[in-house]
Amino acid sequence: MNKKPKHVAIIMDGNGRWAKKQGKNRFIGHQKGAKVVKDIVEEATKNEINFLTLFAFSTDNWSRPKDEINLLMKLLVGSLKKEFNRIFDNNIRLCSVGNLNTLPDIVKEELLFVIEKTKTNTGMVLTLALNYGGKEEIIDAIKAISNKVKNSIISPEKVDESTIIEHLYTRNLPPVDLLIRTSGEERISNFLLWHIAYAELYFTKTLWPDFKKKDLREALLNYSKRERRFGKTSEQLIT
């Protein structure tokens, strides 16, 4: 494969529908979905993806029934505990984007623990988007920049792309090369708005709990055949 994405982001969607199809509770879908995360992280590492960013819980997901939210949070803590050794041994560095302040303490603590323990790992950067919203991220960046302008730390004329990037939660991430969404929905749902400006989009009907290692390889293969032009003509890319 000649073209490998440096940064892959995934909207892991379809857990609820997967469970419903089998007459089961949505939570069973989330449980299976969490197992799939483990396999996909493993496959991404094997394919030498540098950055993998997973949409785990959006700011809008707080509107779901309380029971489902509680179960999702418990599942997250359980997965972090269970997978910590594997994450560490695979030299993966765990990061998070989103507003951690309003997450339950137990989630915050476990997450910060793994982030701290893996901060010097040099392999794949695995970022969990948790309580994340793309618009909120941009609003927070604008607030921070406005404050600096107000205090004469930045002059308004100097505000450019890099100023914005430096104030995003995702400041340490490169642009997304490949954005995958499972479950057949073809929308962004407020994910990584800034960083997907030139991402290649890949939608698959496969529900997240059914997404296999080979499905990730297929997405990577599809990506490798695309021509990214960034506004240029095809001819310009050859020279």
Ligand code: IPE
């Ligand atoms: C994605 O699956 C997981 C989260 C959003 C946390 P969904 O729970 O959205 O599954 P569907 O879309 O209802 O099938």
Ligand code: IPE
């Ligand atoms: C996006 O999925 C959020 C996550 C995968 C965490 P949703 O299921 O919440 O998105 P919509 O509501 O279908 O747009």
Ligand code: MG
């Ligand atoms: Mg969904």
